[in-house]
Amino acid sequence: MTGKQTAEEPKHKKDLTRRKVVAVGAGAAAAVGIGGGFALNASADESATGASAGGSSAETCYRLTSETTEGPYYIDADKIRRDITEDKEGIPLTLSLKVIDSETCAPVRNAAVDIWHCDALGIYSGYESLSTGGGSAPTEAPSGTPTGTPTGAPPSGGTGGGGHEEPTDDKRYLRGTWKTDRHGRVTFRTIFPGWYRGRCVHIHAKVHVDGTWTDAGYEGGHTCHTGQFFFAEEAALASAKVEPYSTSTTERTTLTEDTIYDQSGTTGGLLRLAYDKKHIAKGVHASITVGVDPDETHDGTGDGGEPGPTASASASS
Structure with missing residues (x-):
């Protein structure tokens, strides 16, 4: 994987084993730019599940983060940047990740x-040509009630089998790669994701280790983790009331209906969220600790299928 690292980042426009790992402390609640009262979403897995792994009492042990499918739309790290927003409209999202070694609980430094x-x-x-998305809201309410069970193959484009698709255009918004610091932390600025048929709201992620950072980007190494991050239903419902999300005409799959999320809370990739409950449009801070085994390889190409944005909903089951 290679990419060109920019000298100056753009300013944000709206500004599975069961070994224990150490979680982020209370830092998730410090949401930059989110003033006043805020909602803090924490999964049930964020209660202590074992003895402290050393350090401060704020550190709690968790199980390893789940591996998932890569999905059909991965593009190999050709945008080395922390702000991946470009010109896309949406609720500002700050995503804070901490990557740690699942054996030692030590931070994984300089990972991509x-x-x-x-x-x-x-x-x-x-x-874009394979994605249907939600389009714009219709000018008139739909009439009639769909009946029967869908038959035939999924629409063209997309895939229900999780196989990689070759890019169809040169756009690269909402994609990016950056390295973890000496604490294993990395932060991205982006927007709150939308949704498409057959999937709940989610973000894809990979962690690469043992490579080399050069002027050209990141080279060599291997992928030790492929996963997805998920959003609590309350936040997804709140986002759906804000433009442009509110113009989507696509039926939304809920967190409990999703076939990729394993319903295990933090272990399965459920993010910890902080935002103003009455004004989610002001921005959201999301955080999670990702436990990895740096010696393992998990490239996500053999971990089951995922429907693309145009795939039939039945293809995800």
Whole structure:
């Protein structure tokens, strides 16, 4: 994986084993730019599940983060940057990750972390012609009630098998790679993702280790983790009331209906969220600790299928 590292980042426009790992302390609640009262979403897994692994009492042990499928729309790290927003409209999102070694609980330094996700209307950059998204809201309410069970193959484009698709365009918004610092932390600025048929709101991620950072980007190494991050239903529902999310005409799959999320809370990739409950449009801070085994390889190409944005909902089951 290679990419050109920019000298200056753009300013944000709206500014599975069961070994224990150490979680982020209370830092998730410090949401930059989110004033006043805020909602803090914490999964049930964020209660202590074992003895402290050393350090301060604020550190709690958790199980390893789940591995998932890569999905069809991964593009190999050709945008080395922390602000991946470009010109996309949506609720500002700050994503704070901490990557640690699952054996020692030590931070994984200088790892390359990829993230990518769809825009507010379910479109992936690099694959706009394969994405249908939600379009704009109809001028008239639909009439009639659909009957029967869908038959036939999924629509063209997308895939229900999780196989990689070759990019169809040169857009790269809402994609980026950056390295973890000496504490294993990395932060991205982006927008709250939208949704598409068959999937709940989510962000894809990969962690690469043992490579080399050069002037050209990140080279060599291997992928020790491929996963997805998920958003609590309360936040997804709140986002759906804000433009441009509110113009989507695509039926939304809920967190409990999603076939990729394993319903295990933090272990499965459920993010800890902080935002103004009455004004989510002001921005959201999301955080999670990702436990990895640096010696393992998990590239996500053999961990089951995922529907693309145009795939049939039945293809995800």
